[in-house]
Amino acid sequence: MRKPFVVLAITLLTLVLVGGAALAQTGSLAIWSAASEEEAQALVAEFKKLYPGIAVDLIRAGSGELLTRMQAEAPRPGGDIILGIAKESLDAVYDLLEPYKAANHDEIPENLRDSADVPRYYGYSMPLQAFMVNTDLLAPEDYPKTWKDLADPKYKGEIILANPALSGSAYAQLFMMYELYGFDFCVEVGKNAIFTASSTMVPEAVARGEYAIGVTGEGNIALAINDGAPVIAIYPEDGTGARFDGSGILKGGPNPENAKLFMDFLTSLDAYRIIVETRQRRVVHPDAPGPGPLPPLSEVVLIDYDDAKAAEIREDLTMRFSDAVF
């Protein structure tokens, strides 16, 4: 009986030491990304062509988790860059971002970055929210045309939405409806819909025909169309908010100089092209092409999206909405 004990003790000691020894190495740029894996990987690959010497570590998580990490690890976070999270979320952690004027600063329109002279974040993509409709389940005359249509009782149980408390894009949808038609209208839509915790479930469910209508980022609809799913994108005639998501440098991160190099790269036309090509997103650079199967911006009705107000009333609005609907 002696032997197993010695073996166990030695095994444990070795295992713990192996872990300890591995601590010694450090990466030289750590990116926290809410963008999809292939998109972030493609960007990193291109960046490494420019700077082969920089070892890049990519951390992938939902924007909620990344924000939690940022706040929990402040003031000395383990990451250098936060990639692709909604503008209102960036505003919520504004103090944790490092101001930096990127090399391509002048090419990015002012309304698509932090408006400060030395911005803390630059626009990444424009996740316009649109209706995703399954053409097998609805006849063309039954397609919803406006936000207002979503409250029509004939769609009861046919609409799938992400939970606005858990998903940034779903909150943006809620805020748009709230701004357009007020709180009671939001509750009517809420009663018509089914909610899911994960925003990726929405395009999946509509593509598979689980639900006829979903509201989601237009890029997801483009991907489903490319994939051969029987769906189309409908942009509400009463307008969809001109929102963008962005990226910035984390204050107090381990590699501030490399982080600046990455921000310069991220605001270049090359980087924006990659974003369009990998995930069919609409990007903020005026010279970048539009996403494949989606209409040009000129055919989309845009409305102003008041980020500051959206961020300010977020907790109150989502709590009231959750209490009224769920």
Next chain:
Amino acid sequence: MAVRPNEPESRLRRFLSKDFTPYLVFSVPLIFMVIFLFWPLVTTFIRAFLPAGRHFTFGPFSLNNFERFATSNLYRMSLRNSFIVSFAVVFCTMLIGVPMGYFVARVKMPFKNLILSLGILPVILPSFVGAFSWILLLGRQGLVRQWINAFLGLFGLELPSIYGLFGVIFVMTVTYYPFVFLLAYGAFEAANPLLEEAAMIMGARRSRILRTVTLPLVLPSLGAGAILVFIRAMGNFGIPAILGGEEYVLPTLIYFRVNGFYDLNGAAAISLVSVAITGGALLLQKFVISKREYETIGASRSQFAQHTHPAIRIIATVFCLLVLLISLAPQITMVVMSFFTRWGRTGPEGFTWANYARIPEIAGKPILNSLYLSTTASLLCAVLGCLVAYITERRKPRGALILDLAIMAPFILPGTVVSVAVISAFGSGSIFALGGTYTIILISYMIRRTPYVFRSAVASLSQLDPTLEEASMIAGANWLYTFRRVSLPLILPGIISGTILTFATLLQELSTTILLYSARTRTLPILIWGAVADGKFGEASALSTLLITMVFIVVYVMNRFLGKSITSSFKVG
């Protein structure tokens, strides 16, 4: 007393000749617990009484966070749903797990090792993957749903929607019944057959023996199984997040407070409520069992005569296979899906090998990380859990109940809350900067999973007759020797099954890891989560299949290899 020796020296000598090993051995887990376990608990407790938000201060305190349970529909609904789900899941898992454990232990049937090994698989599929597979099968367009409804339609019935409480309870039941099944199996296997034989000789019928002898004997293990299921059901986030629809439970509410608003204090208050409920359940379980304490591992053993009647053999085999088939449906779906590019309206479409071809490129390091982290953490949990179980069960120090509750508490604290406590204590900014290391993940795994081993060790210890240990001590063995040569070999099967369960559940851990991992410490479930989030279900399925296969091999080998030593370790004397 001819020569009176120097007084103090003799006292010193007596002091030195005392057996200190138990104190030395016990101090290690206790120190660990104080640093890593009480600290997150204490901060969580204090936070619960602070004003909503992220700030940690020592006052002013208020009950505002708790008042929401009175004022908000959402909070009330979450509380009610958590109760309904947890109790329903415990009830349903008992209904499935107890007969299955009995059949496998007592009925002569084929493939027992295989059934035991397959029986653990439901708990190792990351629960968000499991829930997602069930949508493919039982969702509104689900294949299996259409078959079932065609059948139920004959009776004018329809399967309730998978979105909502029915779906949550159903998926949790088929995910968590292995806890009851494996522990019930262990207990039925271990119960002393002499007692049943005695009853039979006295003329009792089978049903009476089962009711008055067998069931009371296995009750502690069933209690342990029930409490494990209760805690898991109370704390699970992945299943209600995906299937709950608008039915909130406490974990989704907590997630929504932390990741939605970074309201750590509000989340702490909700956690505290869920800890209190589970504490109540633990007390109830202790109360029920302490009135019925029986030692079943005595000094002499004999083998069970297994049921051999054809009818019961057929019933047992069919029951077990049916349960396995239903509970492994998501795993089967994953394996099928891993060879296809997408899941269309009628099932998988576009056969391909590409999902597997990509694995070496993307998953090499994560696989090693997952294995390393899970193995190390479960061995550490085994050592710690076993020692603490020994302290609370055998030494019964004052405050043993508090120790018991304290070690169970982090288990039911949601992963997110534990990780936030760990990050703020050991993150990049603190004195012990462990951010991004393997160590920080190991610590939080240990905090969250030691209770598994602890519970199964307690259950085994309460079945073990202390006279065996006393005999060893009287014969002159010191404490460590007794522990090593007598107690440990007897409770080893329980500890091993607890450790295997820990290992299996750690391999699929997501909610803690996602807040703590760095590029170097990325694990397989993180990769799977990413693939699901990107809508690459083929890739997610291939990775899940790999994960399932890995665990299955480990568990199967362990069951085969230890199967003999488990039985032989009972044959004492």
